[in-house]
Amino acid sequence: MKNQEIARALYEIADMLDIKNEQFTPRAYRWAARVIEELPEDLEKIRKRGELTGLQGIGKNIAKKIGEYLDSGKISLHERLRTEIPQGVLDILAVPGMGPKKAGLLYRERGISSLDELEKAARERRIRRLRGFGEKTEKNILKGIEMLKRTKGRMLLGEALPIAEEVVESLRSKVEKISVAGSLRRMKETVGDIDILAVSENPKVVMDAFSNLPQVEDVVLKGKTKTTVYLEGDLQADLRVVESGSFGAALQYFTGSKDHNIHLRSIAQRMGLKINEYGVFEGDEKIGGKAEEEIYELLGMSYMAPELREDAGEIEASLDGKLPDLIELEDVKGDLHVHTDWSDGGKSIQGIAEAAKAQGREYIAITDHSKSLKIANGLSEEELELQVKEVRKVDRKMKDFKILTGIEADIKNNGELDLDDSILKELDVVVGAVHSKFSMPERQMTERIVDAMRNENMDILAHPTGRLIGRRDPYELDIEEIMDEAAETRTALEINCFPDRLDLNGPHVRMAKEAGAKMSLGTDTHSTRDLQFIKFGVGMARRGWLEKEDVLNTMTAEELRAYLR
DNA sequence: GCCGTTTTCGGCCCGACTGTTTTCAGTCG
Numbered sequence: 029m030k031n032q033e034i035a036r037a038l039y040e041i042a043d044m045l046d047i048k049n050e051q052f053t054p055r056a057y058r059w060a061a062r063v064i065e066e067l068p069e070d071l072e073k074i075r076k077r078g079e080l081t082g083l084q085g086i087g088k089n090i091a092k093k094i095g096e097y098l099d100s101g102k103i104s105l106h107e108r109l110r111t112e113i114p115q116g117v118l119d120i121l122a123v124p125g126m127g128p129k130k131a132g133l134l135y136r137e138r139g140i141s142s143l144d145e146l147e148k149a150a151r152e153r154r155i156r157r158l159r160g161f162g163e164k165t166e167k168n169i170l171k172g173i174e175m176l177k178r179t180k181g182r183m184l185l186g187e188a189l190p191i192a193e194e195v196v197e198s199l200r201s202k203v204e205k206i207s208v209a210g211s212l213r214r215m216k217e218t219v220g221d222i223d224i225l226a227v228s229e230n231p232k233v234v235m236d237a238f239s240n241l242p243q244v245e246d247v248v249l250k251g252k253t254k255t256t257v258y259l260e261g262d263l264q265a266d267l268r269v270v271e272s273g274s275f276g277a278a279l280q281y282f283t284g285s286k287d288h289n290i291h292l293r294s295i296a297q298r299m300g301l302k303i304n305e306y307g308v309f310e311g312d313e314k315i316g317g318k319a320e321e322e323i324y325e326l327l328g329m330s331y332m333a334p335e336l337r338e339d340a341g342e343i344e345a346s347l348d349g350k351l352p353d354l355i356e357l358e359d360v361k362g363d364l365h366v367h368t369d370w371s372d373g374g375k376s377i378q379g380i381a382e383a384a385k386a387q388g389r390e391y392i393a394i395t396d397h398s399k400s401l402k403i404a405n406g407l408s409e410e411e412l413e414l415q416v417k418e419v420r421k422v423d424r425k426m427k428d429f430k431i432l433t434g435i436e437a438d439i440k441n442n443g444e445l446d447l448d449d450s451i452l453k454e455l456d457v458v459v460g461a462v463h464s465k466f467s468m469p470e471r472q473m474t475e476r477i478v479d480a481m482r483n484e485n486m487d488i489l490a491h492p493t494g495r496l497i498g499r500r501d502p503y504e505l506d507i508e509e510i511m512d513e514a515a516e517t518r519t520a521l522e523i524n525c526f527p528d529r530l531d532l533n534g535p536h537v538r539m540a541k542e543a544g545a546k547m548s549l550g551t552d553t554h555s556t557r558d559l560q561f562i563k564f565g566v567g568m569a570r571r572g573w574l575e576k577e578d579v580l581n582t583m584t585a586e587e588l589r590a591y592l593r
Numbered sequence: 594g595c596c597g598t599t600t601t602c603g604g605c606c607c608g609a610c611t612g613t614t615t616t617c618a619g620t621c622g
Contacts, residue, residue, distance in 0.1 A: 052594065052605060053594050055594085056605090057594075059594090087596080124621090125612095126620085127619060127621085128619095128620095129618080130620085162614095163612095165613080168611090168612090221622090223622085249609095249610060249611070251609065251610055252609085253609075254609060289607090289622095293606045304607055
């Protein structure tokens with residue numbers, strides 16, 4: 029599927045057109061790129077149906093460019109722009125404070141076309157003589173380049189959320205209200221920064237407290253109502269303070285996404301209303317803004333959960349009264365991917381069961397690794413038989429809690445599971461997973477996994493794309509075929525809750541649901557701490573528009589056993 | 594380049610903050 033590649037190409041075209049000082053075309057390309065990025069269906073299929081121009085933001089022109097890419101892997105406009113604007117000029121856009129206007133000017137007036145050249149020119153004080161640049165800009169450029177070298181870019185949701193929650197708690201006594209906003213509140217699997225919104229009559233006190241927190245390394249900017257800092261680990265955090273009457277409008281605004289907000293505001297505009305972070309206005313009169321719900325109500329929409337706000341059809345669905353009744357954390361009764369000290373986990377069967385019970389789960393499935401995964405001390409048939417006995421023994425001791433037997437079986441290169449069917453069929457839950465030969469060509473990898481799913485004993489496909497965020501790309505795979513096959517064979521697709529996996533992610537989850545597949549939540553727990561990762565998986569499920577009925581884990585243990593039989 | 598309860602042209606979200614200018618352009622979210 030080429031959706032992501034095409035989105036990237038369109039983003040790059042937008043940046044280049046920006047640098048060329050084009051007026052509205054960059055916005056159009058960027059909009060189209062965003063739509064494609066969040067699209068729950070392969071562009072190729074949409075083109076075959078002749079429906080490309082039916083997509084929001086995609087007209088005749090961009091549809092043609094998409095076609096070009098699908099046919100040749102290239103877009104001629106993109107190639108042409110590349111000869112005019114070197115890649116290095118685009119790299120400069122990543123420096124904080126540097127946008128297309130400045131990068132363009134630097135390139136045209138000084139021939140600067142890479143980060144290295146920019147750094148050199150700044151050190152030699154050659155930049156300050158340009159119009160619109162000065163001594164401070166030069167210093168900020170050097171500081172920004174330094175920062176770029178240190179940071180890895182986006183941070184995992186699982187790392188950023190605890191840090192944000194700690195900051196929120198440190199400030200709670202100084203404010204009337206406080207909330208995390210931004211992509212963190214939308215539960216995006218990676219976040220670029222932490223956004224926090226607070227209500228206070230005395231913003232200065234809050235700003236001061238924020239910029240003086242022990243974890244703050246550097247204050248980037250500090251105004252009357254807005255402060256930006258860098259926390260330890262080079263994570264940027266923004267705090268905005270508003271009055272109580274504007275909290276809803278501001279929370280809505282700062283939660284985003286940007287595209288969701290732009291879409292919302294253009295609808296408001298057509299209704300003769302204006303929305304900003306202070307409220308909803310009809311002429312000069314403020315008609316709402318205290319609560320987030322008001323904003324949507326005034327636009328004739330029902331409330332939308334933050335996880336839905338990607339401008340991926342949620343606004344239209346809301347207007348039609350067709351929003352999903354999203355799954356909640358409380359709906360999740362069990363965890364279907366758990367390791368113990370029988371393979372590479374850190375806890376005993378009983379230890380992990382008690383910890384899961386303490387966190388409110390009603391059951392877990394013990395799914396240790398199987399024998400092929402020697403590095404993780406995977407279980408042989410004989411060891412698994414012993415473990416099953418042990419699981420049943422511990423299960424009998426537990427009150428109001430069920431432990432299911434299971435395995436995370438390796439899917440071998442030929443598509444077979446690495447344990448004998450005679451033992452697999454005795455287990456409650458068989459999770460199948462690819463842990464080897466990630467570099468297979470797409471066709472082979474797809475057939476390998478499809479073959480495994482056709483094994484009637486396999487219930488769940490673990491981490492279906494194999495990606496490790498920031499470390500390993502997904503393997504080559506016809507993901508749509510996998511989803512169709514999952515629906516056909518009643519194999520659930522896992523939403524792996526581990527912070528660096530979160531795979532399937534939102535758009536994929538939505539595709540899978542539309543293909544008719546069920547999903548399963550698994551924390552891939554290796555220690556008691558990991559059990560809480562379930563909330564990140566629920567985040568992906570909600571981002572994928574899932575309802576309670578779409579997820580295996582919302583069944584009771586008995587219902588699940590019956591379903592899997 | 595896209596879109597339409599402003600419909601085939603004319604507009605495209607909106608405000609805070611900074612650094613450069615002396616009234617505002619550029620960046621950011």
